[in-house]
Amino acid sequence: MKVTDHIRAASDTLVSFEILPPLKGKTIESIYAHLDPLMEFKPSFINVTYHRSEQVFKKRADGSFEKIEVRKRPGTVGICAAIMNHYKIDAVPHLICGGFNVQETENALIDLAFLGIDNVLALRGDAAKNETLFEPESNGHAYALDLLRQIVNLNHGIYLEEEIREGNKTKFCIGVAGYPEKHFEAPNMESDLRYLKYKVDGGADYITTQMFFDNKKYFDFVKRSREIGIEVPILPGLKPITSKKQLSVLPRTFHVDIPTELSNEILKCRTDADVEIVGTEWLLAQSRELKKANVPVLHYYTLGKPQVIANVVREIV
Ligand SMILES: Cc1cc2nc3c(=O)[nH]c(=O)nc-3n(C[C@H](O)[C@H](O)[C@H](O)COP(=O)(O)OP(=O)(O)OC[C@H]3O[C@@H](n4cnc5c(N)ncnc54)[C@H](O)[C@@H]3O)c2cc1C
Numbered sequence: 001m002k003v004t005d006h007i008r009a010a011s012d013t014l015v016s017f018e019i020l021p022p023l024k025g026k027t028i029e030s031i032y033a034h035l036d037p038l039m040e041f042k043p044s045f046i047n048v049t050y051h052r053s054e055q056v057f058k059k060r061a062d063g064s065f066e067k068i069e070v071r072k073r074p075g076t077v078g079i080c081a082a083i084m085n086h087y088k089i090d091a092v093p094h095l096i097c098g099g100f101n102v103q104e105t106e107n108a109l110i111d112l113a114f115l116g117i118d119n120v121l122a123l124r125g126d127a128a129k130n131e132t133l134f135e136p137e138s139n140g141h142a143y144a145l146d147l148l149r150q151i152v153n154l155n156h157g158i159y160l161e162e163e164i165r166e167g168n169k170t171k172f173c174i175g176v177a178g179y180p181e182k183h184f185e186a187p188n189m190e191s192d193l194r195y196l197k198y199k200v201d202g203g204a205d206y207i208t209t210q211m212f213f214d215n216k217k218y219f220d221f222v223k224r225s226r227e228i229g230i231e232v233p234i235l236p237g238l239k240p241i242t243s244k245k246q247l248s249v250l251p252r253t254f255h256v257d258i259p260t261e262l263s264n265e266i267l268k269c270r271t272d273a274d275v276e277i278v279g280t281e282w283l284l285a286q287s288r289e290l291k292k293a294n295v296p297v298l299h300y301y302t303l304g305k306p307q308v309i310a311n312v313v314r315e316i317v
Pocket of ligand 1: 048051052124125127142143144183185186191192195208209210211237
């Protein structure tokens with residue numbers, strides 16, 4: 001079932017989760033162990049992130065180095081299929097432009113369609129670790145908008161090979177990313193919102209936001225989006241802070257602000273167990289306020305902390 005159909009059919013705010021594939025070498029059981037504590041909340045769908053390969057240097061026996069490609073977290077599509085089979089819950093694979101040319105993208109989409117996956121989150125992806133700016137593959141997409149257009153084409157039965165006429169029309173519900181605190185490469189919020197609007201005009205069915213810790217940022221983002229004619233659902237992305245280290249890691253990695261009130265409380269904590277209590281309370285307060293404001297879905301980034309999310313969601317459902 002499509003994310004937008006879940007939202008349309010709901011009489012109250014829904015709950016959804018995002019997970020990461022496990023590090024290579026682990027089993028699907030590690031995913032079930034992560035998700036099992038969250039299943040009592042009947043999530044409407046579960047997102048699974050996509051991680052491109054990285055180039056690393058491996059030392060040879062003779063002391064020289066060779067450059068090799070390593071994908072630390074493969075398995076996005078397989079995990080989506082396993083989730084749908086095991087829990088009978090819809091899965092939303094993330095699909096990125098980075099590392100894919102258009103043919104590989106089409107093949108990936110055909111796999112998803114054959115597996116009965118109705119949803120996809122279309123993203124550009126970040127620059128590879130050895131690049132300063134995002135570089136598309138040769139014959140790959142430069143922006144999420146271009147990827148989105150390819151998915152929309154497939155939904156109309158338009159494949160890359162022009163000779164395929166009357167090809168199967170896929171039925172993907174397409175989500176895209178939005179940034180309440182601006183994407184870090186955008187020169188300003190106006191520009192970022194304009195490109196977001198292009199994605200919606202191009203066929204995006206809904207927006208999922210980057211994490212934020214100040215609800216005002218989300219409310220303002222929704223207001224500004226509506227003012228420029230973005231009408232699709234905007235799903236808030238939420239994450240608990242559970243360690244002191246995250247006070248610098250999260251802003252550096254995700255380009256988000258941590259409100260002074262929250263950072264002050266965290267700095268007073270003696271242990272990360274104390275931080276977890278503060279982070280849980282903060283997330284609970286955020287979730288309560290968002291639910292009161294009738295957001296369509298509370299979308300939680302579980303990132304290895306399912307128990308913390310469970311403690312929050314239990315209080316609000
Ligand atoms: C909910 C969510 C889930 C994510 N999941 C993943 C994941 O699974 N895997 C992963 O690798 N990354 C993931 N990311 C990170 C994301 O890939 C990065 O933030 C990436 O840098 C931007 O992706 P985007 O889809 O927003 O890009 P785009 O929408 O393409 O935007 C990228 C930048 O380019 C600008 N822009 C857009 N179109 C144009 C244009 N035509 N001309 C000039 N500028 C333009 C935008 O303003 C923005 O600054 C996720 C992010 C979010 C919010």
